[in-house]
Amino acid sequence: MMQQAAIGLGVELRVLAQRPDDPAALVVPGTVIGDHHDLDALKSFAAGCDVLTFDHEHVPTDFLHELEASGVAVRPGAAALVYAQDKGLMRQKLSGLGLPCPEWALISCDDDLADFGATVGFPYVLKATRGGYDGRGVWMVDDLAAAKAVLAGAAERGVRLLAEAKVPFVRELSAQVARSPHGQAAAYPVVESLQIDGICREVYVPAPGLSEAAAVEAQRIALTVAKELGVTGMLAVELFETGDGALLVNELAMRPHNSGHWSMDGAVTGQFEQHLRAVLDLPLGQVKPVAPVVVMANVLGLDLPEVYPAYKHVMAHDPGVKVHMYGKAVKPGRKIGHVNVLGLPGRTLDDTVERARHAAAYLRGEIDE
Amino acid sequence: MMQQAAIGLGVELRVLAQRPDDPAALVVPGTVIGDHHDLDALKSFAAGCDVLTFDHEHVPTDFLHELEASGVAVRPGAAALVYAQDKGLMRQKLSGLGLPCPEWALISCDDDLADFGATVGFPYVLKATRGGYDGRGVWMVDDLAAAKAVLAGAAERGVRLLAEAKVPFVRELSAQVARSPHGQAAAYPVVESLQIDGICREVYVPAPGLSEAAAVEAQRIALTVAKELGVTGMLAVELFETGDGALLVNELAMRPHNSGHWSMDGAVTGQFEQHLRAVLDLPLGQVKPVAPVVVMANVLGLDLPEVYPAYKHVMAHDPGVKVHMYGKAVKPGRKIGHVNVLGLPGRTLDDTVERARHAAAYLRGEIDE
Structure with a gap:
């Protein structure tokens, strides 16, 4: 859909896509097939662009910083995009700005789960701080046992958790x-x-x-x-x-x-x-x-x-x-x-x-x- | 611009373009570079398409007939498109249908020019029956001498002429x-x-x-x-x-x-x-x-x-x-x-x-x- 807009503006769109059958690759000439988890692929792709932008949040934040350090115009920049990548950082930042959020807490251990339950009651919501999408990475937990099970599973996969009050x-x-x-x-x-x-x-x-x-x-x-x-x-x-x-x-x-x-x-x-x-x-x-x-x-x-x-x-x-x-x-x-x-x-x-x-x-x- | 619409419809657009820097080639993947005056190029291109259509009128009519005979869905078809290709045929057809046209005549010789001048007066308009575009292939002639000069030039280039009354x-x-x-x-x-x-x-x-x-x-x-x-x-x-x-x-x-x-x-x-x-x-x-x-x-x-x-x-x-x-x-x-x-x-x-x-x-x- 970005290509439709680029055509109208007379702007040349270049795309880095994971697979040749990605929708963007089907409609944008010269699409580069590569992995956005590969810094070299990102650097080589960015070298031909005036501005680098995204249709998802999944490029690692560190890589975005490296691209910026090497002179690439990354928009939105890493310092902004990280708040769309990491829900924990987002909550800290927005609360610091006085913007209205559900009650929230970063979760590191079972005690954090119990403390949050004592504050907001059950059920409440656990979210993966990174990588969730369209309902994935979100768990409604009815009690402490359920919350602990989610945390255990998350810890196994190296996923950090954020707890949020269930908003009525x-x-x-x-x-x-x-x-x-x-x-x-x-x-x-x-x-x-x-x-x-x-x-x-x-x-x-x-x-x-x-x-x-x-x-x-x-x-x-x-x-x-x-x-x-x-x-x-x-x-x-x-x-x-x-x-x-x-x-x-x-x-x-x-x-x-x-x-x-x-x-x-x-x-x-x-x-x-x-x-x-x-x-x-x-x-x-x-x-x-x-x-x-x-x-x-x-x-x-x-x-x-x-x-x-x-x-x-x-x-x-x-x-x-x-x-x-x-x-x-x-x-x-x-x-x-x-x-x-x-x-x-x-x-x-x-x-x-x-x-x-x-x-x-x-x-x-x-x-x- | 057709590509913008094709993207929305989820229709795969393929383009036969004359040059790699044609605007369509810049925004449509897999554009085939070839000449629309080359029947083999047309046939080979059409073989991969469900429907063949155009953004200009310049594919030779005979080739369109051949493509249709070989089973290609050409839209608009040759029988229709010829009236957008040839202004003489267009005038004959529309007048036959009783649709309002300026007075017109096909021109073969100097006598035709004089006859048409006697009917509608000077100045009148001479047009190449084929190939004109954006004012090219159109001449306003003030007198018979000017008309003859246009006809002589057209004859040299194998261009047939149509005369039309100047419409106020x-x-x-x-x-x-x-x-x-x-x-x-x-x-x-x-x-x-x-x-x-x-x-x-x-x-x-x-x-x-x-x-x-x-x-x-x-x-x-x-x-x-x-x-x-x-x-x-x-x-x-x-x-x-x-x-x-x-x-x-x-x-x-x-x-x-x-x-x-x-x-x-x-x-x-x-x-x-x-x-x-x-x-x-x-x-x-x-x-x-x-x-x-x-x-x-x-x-x-x-x-x-x-x-x-x-x-x-x-x-x-x-x-x-x-x-x-x-x-x-x-x-x-x-x-x-x-x-x-x-x-x-x-x-x-x-x-x-x-x-x-x-x-x-x-x-x-x-x-x-």
Whole structure:
């Protein structure tokens, strides 16, 4: 999807991909196949680039520092990206900035688990500080015994744990901002995301019924994070909204994010173009939606070996649905694409949600009518 | 630009390009370098494709017939595309269908030139039946001597001529439709194009002040052409509007067309996506604009060797401008990109035109403030 934006801007995108059948490798000429855990591969790749950026957080932090030391323009830089890589560091930093977080503690031993349980009660949440994704690396523990079992398993694999209070949230929000090296920032409308089993399923734009004050607060949090952590490029701050309307930071992502895919069709400047503009230190684009409501629904792989035949039905059923498929092999639960729907003036949000949900369900083979 | 649409649809685009630095070759992996005047190159390229389509009209008609005879799905097919390749055949066909054309005659000898002058008067227009583009292959002749000189020059180069009356038009319009092999069609809003020296400079969407009746008539003409000529994919019918509101067909293009670039940002379904959907026989997408007015301005190469530095000014000046650059080397007069601007509700068309015109002029180096 970054390639679509790069083509428009006339910017040459080069990609380091792990495998020749990675989606990016299929659409970007001259993709280099290599491992982002290999410093030499990273250095050799970066040598041909004006700016190095990412579509995931998994390049080792030390390597990012080495690349920067050797003169590579890494955006976001290692000093910022580490907070998207390490949830423990992220909690320390955000709490230090006075930004609202769930109660949390770093866990080193069984006593830490018991202490945290005494403070917030059970159940609570344990998270791997690094490497979790889409619900992986997260455990809800009902009692101390369960917590100890998770810690033992984590210790065996060399995984460090963070404990967080279970937040009685009513919904999840996402506040996305872009920030450039010269310090310009732009805040997208705050959106609501529907998560099931830790995986984003749908996004509603703007977050329905969110008060102006809460929206401004969410954007303030995201802009503060971007500035104080020195983020360049797109930043997504995932937030919990609690019953009393309070906001708590859940996760950070420093790249185009699933919660911003709506902007590809629904905003004047899509998040991939904005990310490129930000990391290239070009002025940022307008973030205004082009429709009163926009809905994004993820297409998760189910058991259709091939989604293309479903296009005929989905496109005929609703010519307004924007289909984005990623060229990934279909695997159960894998995000293989998404659809965006722009709401029609005078129609309800429900109508727009129904359109997006139907298209995504049909594309994944969940329904056949 | 087709690659941007192909990525979204998850369709693998393969390109046959003349040179490794052709814009498409820069952004599409595995581009085959070859000559579209070479039947073997065409056949070998087509062997790996489900559907063969075009971004220009210059593949020899005979070769298209041979490809079809060998089982290649050529869309638009040779029987349709020939009318976009040969202006003489186009005039015969459209007049046969009763569609409004300027007065015209095929020219074989000096007597034909004199006869046509006696019928419509001087000045009139001579056109090469094949190969003209952006004002090339078009001559306005003031008298018989000038006409004879053009004919003599054309005969030397083996170029056949068509004569057309000079139309006292007040503006040029373009009616774009998409049509698929199974016969579905969709008509985009009729637009006005501003041409200078035979080159499109700006497009206004929808055509300002066009009556509902005239818009419907323009769409009817385009839909009739698409159906009766058996077009698949995008079709642009360029029209003259005369002082009394009559419409006359000027040119046909059977591909995404400059007059439709506005749709990339300004319509639910952009013309490149629509072309792919049409030639792949997928259901067509919604053609509704996403803003009350949309303006496209071409960026013509002037004397800036490198346009990228101008981005900072243009993007900072107006964050709502959508920049599309083609990765072409800058040559005077060459179309090297375009900008789209979505009009803001409550603002005038003039305001939107001014925004697009400023950005395009700055990008081409015509202004520096």
